[in-house]
Amino acid sequence: MPAPLRHGPRHWVNYHGTESADLSDLVELQNSTASTGRAVLRDVAHDVLALLQQARQAGQQVRPLGAGWSPSPISVVQGGWLVETRNINRCFRLTARDVAPGRDASCLMLVQAGATVDEVNDSAEELGLSLRTGGASNGQTWAGACATGTHGSVLAAGGIQDHVRALQVVTPSGVFWVEPHQPVMSPDFVGATGSTIFRDDDVFAACQVAVGAMGFVTAMVIECVPIYMVRNIQKRAKLARGDITRLANGDFRGFSRALALDEQPHFVQVILNPFAPFTRDALLRLLYLRDFDPGIPPPPRPLAGAGHDALTLIGKAMAGLDLFRADVLQLAMRAGYATQRDISDPEAVATWGHTTEPHNPIANLFNGSVTMARSDLERAFDPLIEAFLNGGGGTVVTLRFMQRAAGLLAPARFENNVVIDFDGPRSDVSHRSYRAVVARLDAMGIRFTRHWGKTNDLDAARVASDYGDDYRRFRLAQRRLLADPGDIAVFRSDPLVHLGLID
Numbered sequence: 011m012p013a014p015l016r017h018g019p020r021h022w023v024n025y026h027g028t029e030s031a032d033l034s035d036l037v038e039l040q041n042s043t044a045s046t047g048r049a050v051l052r053d054v055a056h057d058v059l060a061l062l063q064q065a066r067q068a069g070q071q072v073r074p075l076g077a078g079w080s081p082s083p084i085s086v087v088q089g090g091w092l093v094e095t096r097n098i099n100r101c102f103r104l105t106a107r108d109v110a111p112g113r114d115a116s117c118l119m120l121v122q123a124g125a126t127v128d129e130v131n132d133s134a135e136e137l138g139l140s141l142r143t144g145g146a147s148n149g150q151t152w153a154g155a156c157a158t159g160t161h162g163s164v165l166a167a168g169g170i171q172d173h174v175r176a177l178q179v180v181t182p183s184g185v186f187w188v189e190p191h192q193p194v195m196s197p198d199f200v201g202a203t204g205s206t207i208f209r210d211d212d213v214f215a216a217c218q219v220a221v222g223a224m225g226f227v228t229a230m231v232i233e234c235v236p237i238y239m240v241r242n243i244q245k246r247a248k249l250a251r252g253d254i255t256r257l258a259n260g261d262f263r264g265f266s267r268a269l270a271l272d273e274q275p276h277f278v279q280v281i282l283n284p285f286a287p288f289t290r291d292a293l294l295r296l297l298y299l300r301d302f303d304p305g306i307p308p309p310p311r312p313l314a315g316a317g318h319d320a321l322t323l324i325g326k327a328m329a330g331l332d333l334f335r336a337d338v339l340q341l342a343m344r345a346g347y348a349t350q351r352d353i354s355d356p357e358a359v360a361t362w363g364h365t366t367e368p369h370n371p372i373a374n375l376f377n378g379s380v381t382m383a384r385s386d387l388e389r390a391f392d393p394l395i396e397a398f399l400n401g402g403g404g405t406v407v408t409l410r411f412m413q414r415a416a417g418l419l420a421p422a423r424f425e426n427n428v429v430i431d432f433d434g435p436r437s438d439v440s441h442r443s444y445r446a447v448v449a450r451l452d453a454m455g456i457r458f459t460r461h462w463g464k465t466n467d468l469d470a471a472r473v474a475s476d477y478g479d480d481y482r483r484f485r486l487a488q489r490r491l492l493a494d495p496g497d498i499a500v501f502r503s504d505p506l507v508h509l510g511l512i513d
């Protein structure tokens with residue numbers, strides 16, 4: 011197996027050009043070509059362990075890098091080593107002899123940390139499986155997406171990290187197989203991956219959304235569901251205030267009945283024009299579960315997803331405008347949902363993996379979000395929009411819905427969550443508007459959290475108060491896995507210290 015490539019000192023810029031770092035080394039992991047998943051995991055972990063030990067000896071900081079998609083600075087380390095994981099991207103089938111007695115292996119997959127969500131989707135479908143949920147695009151790495159609690163708008167699911175059942179995590183002190191107390195994999199399997207079993211419910215829950223502060227993840231076991239398809243409705247429609255009430259109450263069936271199919275939706279996403287939420291069209295995307303039909307060919311392009319990005323692009327033009335913003339935004343939204351698929355159109359049905367699409371980088375993107383209890387949406391809605399506009403208004407406001415997600419630091423920590431996204435140009439106006447929203451929610455006493463990977467203005471005190479006892483448990487779990495202070499020091503970075511996730 012080829013050794014990791016050491017590219018040496020260089021200036022590194024993240025995917026959207028929002029953060030950069032002067033590195034003392036950019037390291038590119040190479041993958042093993044071994045034929046079994048166990049052997050591949052052992053080979054890669056061996057390389058990562060050697061790197062981490064070398065870094066500890068040299069007093070260097072190491073930051074594992076996924077796709078670099080997080081606009082926030084959590085994936086940069088000034089003066090340290092950034093370790094690219096994109097080449098470690100293989101996925102493997104698991105069988106009954108790999109798992110602990112009594113475990114069902116039929117929906118499990120072994121996924122290397124650097125596999126993109128797209129690659130995991132493809133592998134899952136080859137095995138007759140589907141992911142339960144995912145984000146709006148699919149270029150994040152699996153470990154990177156889990157690290158921030160990446161989510162979409164599947165009503166009955168949490169975040170992408172909810173798929174994880176076990177992880178291989180490397181620290182300078184060793185290679186660990188982290189599972190909850192209840193065994194997942196067989197001791198033979200774990201031994202063959204070169205890992206030491208580490209069973210601890212809180213350490214596992216800390217690793218599910220670790221923000222890069224729980225060691226170097228090299229692989230995960232994930233649990234999918236039998237393959238399914240979704241019917242896609244994507245349309246412009248005027249919302250009434252009562253629709254917000256329905257959404258806040260979780261009456262998605264009623265929302266869908268009024269605006270699309272008289273059927274319980276699987277996924278509901280609403281993109282609003284904040285300048286005129288009830289008099290201008292909103293963009294709706296609703297997905298409905300369908301049985302898998304092998305006779306339906308994959309669509310020539312993914313079914314959905316384009317809307318979000320077109321809006322962001324056109325949003326840049328808005329940053330300099332004072333007048334006619336509602337009109338310009340409406341034009342942008344029309345362009346974003348140029349293709350409508352209403353209930354009377356021929357049915358557009360595809361597998362879950364074909365409903366998300368790749369993405370092109372947008373320089374100077376702003377995206378921030380707040381996650382709150384869905385029941386707070388009704389009273390928060392008007393003040394939040396007002397605050398957003400008082401701040402100058404960015405571009406679109408998106409509502410997404412999800413269940414409580416797994417992981418001590420999962421932002422979706424309420425029983426039922428609404429996530430409100432603010433996507434637009436990276437300008438003072440966007441920042442100001444987002445801060446105004448945060449301040450207004452605080453003033454109203456509404457509890458909310460923020461996305462680790464997006465612009466969030468968080469600091470250690472706020473993280474500690476947002477996550478309370480779960481934050482304390484996270485830090486205790488961190489000390490159990492990374493017991494030697496020298497091990498934690500390897501993963502130190504200014505942004506993680508600022509967030510209170512590492513001392």
Ligand SMILES: Cc1cc2nc3c(=O)[nH]c(=O)nc-3n(C[C@H](O)[C@H](O)[C@H](O)COP(=O)(O)OP(=O)(O)OC[C@H]3O[C@@H](n4cnc5c(N)ncnc54)[C@H](O)[C@@H]3O)c2cc1C
Nearest residue numbers: 076077078079080145146150151154157160161222227463
């Ligand atoms: C176009 C676009 C669309 C997006 N859509 C959504 C969306 O729909 N929903 C949503 O919730 N978010 C969304 N996001 C945010 C994105 O999903 C998260 O920022 C995600 O964490 C990025 O994954 P990544 O692989 O790029 O990780 P990175 O940004 O590279 O890293 C994120 C964190 O994970 C750590 N990390 C990465 N790999 C490892 C590893 N192997 N071991 C340990 N730590 C590791 C890094 O050190 C860093 O702290 C979107 C972002 C973009 C750019």
